[in-house]
Amino acid sequence: MRSEQLARQLATKLAPLYTIHGDEAFLAQEAAQTIRDAARNAGYAEREVLTVEAGFAWSRLALIGNSFSLFGDQKLVELRIPTGKPGVEGGKAIEAYCANLPPDTVTLVQCPKLDRAAQNAKWFQALATHGEIVEARGIDRTALPGWIRERFIAQGQQPASDALEFLADRVEGNLFAAHQEILKLSLLYPKGEISLAMLTQTIADVARYDxxxxxxxxxxxxxxxxxxxxxxxxxxxxxxxxxxxxxxxxxxxxxxxxxxxxxxxxxxxxxxxxxxxxxxxxxxxxxxxxxxxxxxxxxxxxxxxxxxxxxxxxxxxxxxxxxxxxxxxxxxxx
The missing domain is CATH 1.20.272.10 (Zinc Finger, Delta Prime; domain 3)
Incomplete structure (x- = not known):
C-alpha cells in the first residue's frame, strides 16, 4: 500500500508485521509514527529498537523471536536497515523471523527506497508474505495540491484553489516544510476557508528542487x-x-x-x-x-x-x- 492508505488499514486491524520503504523521508517517518501510535493505543507499551550497522549481531533478532515475556507484555520491535541491504546472514535471519513471528509483538521494519532487485530478494518477499508493505513514494508536483488539500481538511480548514497552487509552488520537494506550514496555518487561523491573502502573509518560500x-x-x-x-x-x-x-x-x-x-x-x-x-x-x-x-x-x-x-x-x-x-x-x- 502507499503511505496515505496506512491509516485506513490500521483502522481495520493492527497487523503483526509492517515494512516501510521509499524515497520520501517525511512520509516514511510519518508512517512509522502512525504505526507506533496505533500499537501504543492497542496496548503495545514496550518498545525495542534494533539498528543494523557495522558489527550488528543478527542473533539479536532471533533472540527476540524466541523470547517470551514473563509478564505477557505486548511489545513493538523496530528493525532499522539504513542501507536497505541486510546481507546474506541478515536476509536469512529475516526469513526465519518472518516464518515464526513472535506472539504479542508488532514488528516494524524500516528501509530506504528499495530497487526492484531488492524487492525480489527472498528476505523482502518473506516480509511481504507475512506482513504489510508500506511504500513512502514521493508526491509529484501535479499531485501536491491534492495532498495539501487533504491535510487542510483534516484540520478543519478549506483552502481556496489559488491558495493551494501558491503553497504548492513554495513547498515543492520539501514535504517537511509543507507539513510545518500547514500546521502553522491551523494555529494562526480558525477553522474555515483559507484564502490566498492569508497564505501570502505567512508562507515562506521553502521549495527544494531536484x-x-x-x-x-x-x-x-x-x-x-x-x-x-x-x-x-x-x-x-x-x-x-x-x-x-x-x-x-x-x-x-x-x-x-x-x-x-x-x-x-x-x-x-x-x-x-x-x-x-x-x-x-x-x-x-x-x-x-x-x-x-x-x-x-x-x-x-x-x-x-x-x-x-x-x-x-x-x-x-x-x-x-x-x-x-x-x-x-x-x-x-x-
Whole structure:
C-alpha cells in the first residue's frame, strides 16, 4: 500500500508485521509514527529498537523471536536497515523471523527506497508474505495540491484553489516544510476557508528542487515552474554541468521518440528504449505537439555550446543560457 492508505488499514486491524520503504523521508517517518501510535493505543507499551550497522549481531533478532515475556507484555520491535541491504546472514535471519513471528509483538521494519532487485530478494518477499508493505513514494508536483488539500481538511480548514497552487509552488520537494506550514496555518487561523491573502502573509518560500525534476517541467511546457526551478538550483549551489546533462538527456530522448514515431514505431517501445517512465509518459504527446525536430536539433547544438561555456570556453553566463535553452524548447522567449 502507499503511505496515505496506512491509516485506513490500521483502522481495520493492527497487523503483526509492517515494512516501510521509499524515497520520501517525511512520509516514511510519518508512517512509522502512525504505526507506533496505533500499537501504543492497542496496548503495545514496550518498545525495542534494533539498528543494523557495522558489527550488528543478527542473533539479536532471533533472540527476540524466541523470547517470551514473563509478564505477557505486548511489545513493538523496530528493525532499522539504513542501507536497505541486510546481507546474506541478515536476509536469512529475516526469513526465519518472518516464518515464526513472535506472539504479542508488532514488528516494524524500516528501509530506504528499495530497487526492484531488492524487492525480489527472498528476505523482502518473506516480509511481504507475512506482513504489510508500506511504500513512502514521493508526491509529484501535479499531485501536491491534492495532498495539501487533504491535510487542510483534516484540520478543519478549506483552502481556496489559488491558495493551494501558491503553497504548492513554495513547498515543492520539501514535504517537511509543507507539513510545518500547514500546521502553522491551523494555529494562526480558525477553522474555515483559507484564502490566498492569508497564505501570502505567512508562507515562506521553502521549495527544494531536484535536477531530475527539470525534465518533467520541460515536457509539460511549464515556463514559470522551469524558471523557478533553475533559480532555485542555482541558489542551492547545484553544479550547472549536472543541470545541463539532465536537460540534454530529456531533449535527446524527445528527439529520438519523435523520429521513431514518424517511422511508425510503437510508442511503448520508444518510451522503454529512451527510459521515459511514470508521469513523463503522459507528457510526451503534448511536448511533441509543441516542438519539431529542427528545434530539438538546435537545442542539442545549444547544449553543446553551454557545455563549452561551463568549461571556460567562450563568454556568457551558463545559467542564463540554460534558461534560454529551456524556453526555446518549450516555445517561449525571454
Amino acid at each position: 535536477v531530475f525534476q527539470l525534465g518533467e517541467a520541460l515536457l509539460a511546457g511549464d515556463a514559470t515552474r522551469l524558471c523557478r526551478m533553475l533559480d532555485g538550483l542555482k541558489a542551492e549551489g547545484e553544479a550547472p554541468h549536472l543541470v545541463l546533462w539532465a536537460l540534454s538527456e530529456e531533449i535527446r530522448a524527445l528527439y529520438k521518440i519523435g523520429q521513431g514515431r514518424a517511422r511508425g514505431m510503437p510508442m511503448p517501445q520508444l518510451m522503454k528504449e529512451n527510459r521515459i517512465w511514470g508521469n513523463k509518459q503522459r507528457l510526451i504527446d503534448g511536448a511533441l505537439s509543441r516542438v519539431n525536430g529542427s528545434t530539438l536539433r538546435d537545442g542539442l547544438a545549444h547544449a553543446a555550446r553551454i557545455d563549452r561555456l561551463i568549461k571556460g570556453i567562450g563568454s556568457g553566463d551558463a545559467w542564463d543560457e540554460l534558461q534560454r535553452l529551456c524556453l526555446s524548447i518549450i516555445g517561449t522567449r525571454r
